Structures are given as C-alpha cells and as structure tokens.
Amino acid sequence: MSLAAYALVDCNNFYCSCERVFRPDLIGKPIVVLSNNDGCIISRSNEAKKLGVQMAAPYFKQKRFLERNKVAVFSSNYPLYGDLSERVMNTLRAFCSDMEIYSIDEAFLRLDGFSTYNLTAYGQHIRNTVYKWTGIPVSIGIAPTKTLAKIASHICKKNPNSSGVYNMNDQWGNSSQINAMLEKVPVNEIWGIGRKSSAKLFNYGITTARQLRDRDNAWLQKMLTVTGLYTALELRGIPSIALDDAPPARRSIRSSRSFGQPVTEKRDAQEAAVAYMVRAAEKLRREGLLATTLSVFIKTSEHRPGDQHAEYCTHTLEKPTDYTPLLVHHASEMLCKIFRNGHQYQKVGVLLSGLESKHNQQGSLLELTSPATQQQIEAEARLMCVTDAINKKFGRGTVQYAGEGLGQPWKMKQKNLSPRYTTKWGELREIF
DNA sequence: TCTGGGGTCCTAGGACCC
DNA sequence: TCTGGGGTCCTAGGACCC
Numbered sequence: 084m085s086l087a088a089y090a091l092v093d094c095n096n097f098y099c100s101c102e103r104v105f106r107p108d109l110i111g112k113p114i115v116v117l118s119n120n121d122g123c124i125i126s127r128s129n130e131a132k133k134l135g136v137q138m139a140a141p142y143f144k145q146k147r148f149l150e151r152n153k154v155a156v157f158s159s160n161y162p163l164y165g166d167l168s169e170r171v172m173n174t175l176r177a178f179c180s181d182m183e184i185y186s187i188d189e190a191f192l193r194l195d196g197f198s199t200y201n202l203t204a205y206g207q208h209i210r211n212t213v214y215k216w217t218g219i220p221v222s223i224g225i226a227p228t229k230t231l232a233k234i235a236s237h238i239c240k241k242n243p244n245s246s247g248v249y250n251m252n253d254q255w256g257n258s259s260q261i262n263a264m265l266e267k268v269p270v271n272e273i274w275g276i277g278r279k280s281s282a283k284l285f286n287y288g289i290t291t292a293r294q295l296r297d298r299d300n301a302w303l304q305k306m307l308t309v310t311g312l313y314t315a316l317e318l319r320g321i322p323s324i325a326l327d328d329a330p331p332a333r334r335s336i337r338s339s340r341s342f343g344q345p346v347t348e349k350r351d352a353q354e355a356a357v358a359y360m361v362r363a364a365e366k367l368r369r370e371g372l373l374a375t376t377l378s379v380f381i382k383t384s385e386h387r388p389g390d391q392h393a394e395y396c397t398h399t400l401e402k403p404t405d406y407t408p409l410l411v412h413h414a415s416e417m418l419c420k421i422f423r424n425g426h427q428y429q430k431v432g433v434l435l436s437g438l439e440s441k442h443n444q445q446g447s448l449l450e451l452t453s454p455a456t457q458q459q460i461e462a463e464a465r466l467m468c469v470t471d472a473i474n475k476k477f478g479r480g481t482v483q484y485a486g487e488g489l490g491q492p493w494k495m496k497q498k499n500l501s502p503r504y505t506t507k508w509g510e511l512r513e514i515f
Numbered sequence: 516t517c518t519g520g521g522g523t524c525c526t527a528g529g530a531c532c533c
Numbered sequence: 534t535c536t537g538g539g540g541t542c543c544t545a546g547g548a549c550c551c
Contacts, residue, residue, distance in 0.1 A: 117519090118518090119519045120517090120519065121519095141517075144517090189551080275550080276549085277548060278548090278549090280549085308524095333522090339520065341519070
C-alpha cells in the first residue's frame with residue numbers, strides 16, 4: 084500500500100503578513116499585531132522574533148521596548164485578515180479539492196491522489212502561486228499523517244534553507260533518519276500535547292516526540308485519554324485523525340470581550356451583555372440557526388488576586404429562537420442575577436448553545452399555531468431581516484438596541500487599527 | 516493603570532429508566 | 534429492615550487548539 088500524504092499549508096506570521104500586503108514599506112522591518120483590546124502580542128514578524136519579542140507578551144510591558152526598537156504595532160483587524168484568509172483558501176482549493184480549512188491561517192490538503200507527482204515540487208508550485216496571487220508567504224509540511232505534517236511545517240519554518248517546503252515522505256523509508264528527526268522535536272511542540280500533558284509526560288521522563296511515539300498504547304490511553312493515543316499513532320505514521328472536509332454543524336456561538344477599563348457599575352456590565360448578545364444573535368441568523376440554551380458569564384481579572392468573582396448563569400428556552408429582543412431580555416436578566424457590587428469586572432460574555440437549523444426544525448404534533456401567533460412570528464422574522472440588512476449595508480450599529488447603551492464606557496481599546504483595505508472602499512484611500 | 520477571543524473533544528459522575 | 538445491574542443521556546470541568 085502506498086504511503087498516505089497530507090500537506091499542512093501554514094501562513095507565515097499570518098496577521099503580520101496581512102498588514103504587510105498593504106504596507107510593503109514594512110517588508111524586512113519588525114512588526115507585531117496585538118490581540119483585541121490591545122492586550123497581548125499575538126503575531127510577530129521574523130524581525131520582531133529576532134529582537135526577542137515573546138508571543139503572548141502583555142503589550143503594556145513591551146511598549147517601551149517596541150518603541151525603542153522601532154517596531155511597527157498594529158491592533159488586530161479581523162475583517163482584513165478574514166478576507167485575505169479566504170483568498171488564500173480559494174487559491175489552495177484550485178490545487179486540491181480534498182481540503183480541510185483548519186484555522187484562519189492553516190489548511191490540510193490530502194495529496195494521496197498525487198502519487199505520480201513529485202510532491203516536493205508540487206508543494207513549491209503551490210507556495211509560489213499563493214504568494215503571487217495573495218501576497219501571503221506560506222510554509223508547507225508534507226507527511227503520512229496530519230500530526231506529522233504539522234511537525235514538518237514547523238521544521239520548515241525553523242530551517243531557513245528549507246525553501247518553504249519540507250516533505251517527510253521522501254525519507255519515510257529511512258527509519259534512523261526519521262528517529263533522529265523526531266528526537267529533536269520537544270514533546271510540548273506536538274499538535275495535541277499542551278502544557279498540562281507535557282508536564283505530566285516530563286515526570287515520566289518523556290521529553291521528545293520519539294519517546295512519546297514509542298510508549299505502549301495502554302499506557303498512552305491511561306495517561307492522555309484516547310486523544311493522546313491517536314497522537315502517538317499518528318507519530319508512527321498511522322492516520323488516526325481524519326480530514327474534516329465538511330466541518331460538522333456548529334455547536335455553540337460565543338461573544339465576549341474584555342472591557343477597555345474595569346467595570347464596577349451593573350448598568351455598564353448589562354449594556355455589554357446586551358451588546359454581545361446582539362452580535363451573537365446576528366451570527367446565529369447569518370448561519371440559519373436557532374438557539375435553545377443561553378448563558379451569560381462575568382469575571383474579574385485573574386491578575387488581581389484580592390478581587391475575585393466569576394459566575395455563570397444558564398437559561399433554557401422552551402422553544403429555540405433567533406429573535407434578538409427575546410435573547411437580549413434574558414441576557415439582561417441573567418447578568419443581573421450574577422452581578423455583585425464591589426468588584427472590578429474585567430469581562431462579560433454570552434454563549435448560545437443547543438443550536439439547530441432553522442430550516443429543518445422539529446415541529447411538535449401537539450402544537451397548533453393560531454393565525455395570530457403565526458402572524459407575529461412572521462412579523463418578528465421580518466424585523467430581524469430588515470435590521471440585519473440595514474446594519475450590513477451601512478455598518479454595524481446603524482440600528483442599535485437601546486439596551487446596548489450609547490456612551491459604552493466599557494468598550495475595548497484599539498489604538499493602532501489599520502484600515503480595512505479589502506472590505507471598505509472608504510478606507511482604501513488611506514494607503515495613498 | 517493596562518495580560519485576547521472563540522471554538523472542540525473527552526471524561527466522570529449524577530439522574531433516570533427498565 | 535433487607536433494595537440489582539446495566540444502559541442512556543446530560544452536564545460540568547478539564548484540556549487543547551489557533
């Protein structure tokens with residue numbers, strides 16, 4: 084049987100690369116992109132990495148250092164990144180339709196049908212085309228399983244001589260070469276092995292991918308559950324994590340943000356809960372879903388040990404809905420239940436779950452809808468449809484719920500936001 | 516002063532049923 | 534008084550991912 088072949092295509096420093104597409108003057112210069120609320124550093128160009136800027140470092144601690152080293156700083160601009168991501172994925176699809184979009188900046192391709200090709204050369208061709216068509220540089224790892232393809236792409240990024248593609252299948256027959264390669268991969272860098280599992284494994288003297296691969300199955304399952312066992316099987320070259328080419332239906336929708344400054348007033352927290360519920364409900368309708376279970380949570384900052392309160396409240400509806408006024412009503416009530424005076428809150432959020440498709444709803448045989456009720460349901464649907472259309476056309480917040488508040492003192496910070504070059508004409512001219 | 520947001524999967528344990 | 538055994542479903546919590 085011929086060897087399976089998975090490719091992982093991974094965009095290099097994706098958010099930084101997106102910013103550079105429209106600011107070519109920054110090519111070769113250090114840049115970083117911040118998380119929401121300008122909280123942490125979540126993307127670094129190679130030049131910034133070389134300066135020693137750490138991933139997930141709090142911005143306020145690095146600010147002076149970044150200024151001194153003339154590092155360009157951007158707030159995250161998700162409309163821009165989402166749009167460029169779509170262009171990259173569309174380009175990849177032209178090369179291989181058997182594809183799983185794994186995240187905003189990564190995709191797996193299944194290349195089994197390409198066994199007559201030189202896969203390394205094919206990878207090069209894909210890489211060059213993506214760069215030419217979108218301006219985004221990518222690294223490509225090719226291997227017999229998804230987990231190994233992840234490792235291959237890491238190796239490729241770390242090695243400047245790799246020319247952007249690393250094909251593990253080429254050396255698969257040479258077990259001493261493969262062993263030597265897996266020996267150099269720290270166990271905590273394996274896909275699926277996080278901080279807790281690494282610490283556990285470390286206690287048993289397991290520090291490399293090779294050592295993990297060579298433990299017996301029963302032990303692996305006991306220590307790391309079946310997911311850990313699958314990871315080890317994949318390291319042996321046995322495909323155990325399937326390609327998800329048609330992602331399963333979504334199970335939950337979440338909307339939450341940190342506040343721009345600590346919130347102590349119930350009214351402010353309530354406005355935020357309402358505003359996030361409005362956004363979650365928009366997403367619900369956009370995807371043709373209805374929700375049955377609503378949750379609201381609130382928490383103080385983990386970095387203030389003297390002031391801790393976190394609480395979570397859930398409400399289950401009798402009938403699934405996508406009607407914002409109803410969802411907002413419950414969000415507001417739940418927030419009141421869990422809010423306590425005297426705390427400095429850092430974040431609230433809402434979660435919608437128990438999702439089902441609007442179009443194949445389970446109707447109850449016993450339920451008879453009167454014409455008046457039917458009319459009301461239709462009126463509500465029209466109202467949602469119209470507000471969504473207005474907000475889409477004229478921008479979010481054109482039609483707003485009173486409960487979202489006007490001043491919104493809790494709103495997040497975004498001081499270094501770049502223009503939405505690809506999705507707003509009005510902001511495109513800012514380049515020139 | 517200031518530390519992201521949005522997802523998924525697995526397991527254990529309780530509730531419930533026959 | 535003594536109160537089985539096995540199955541399913543749901544939920545909370547933990548761990549992981551980008």
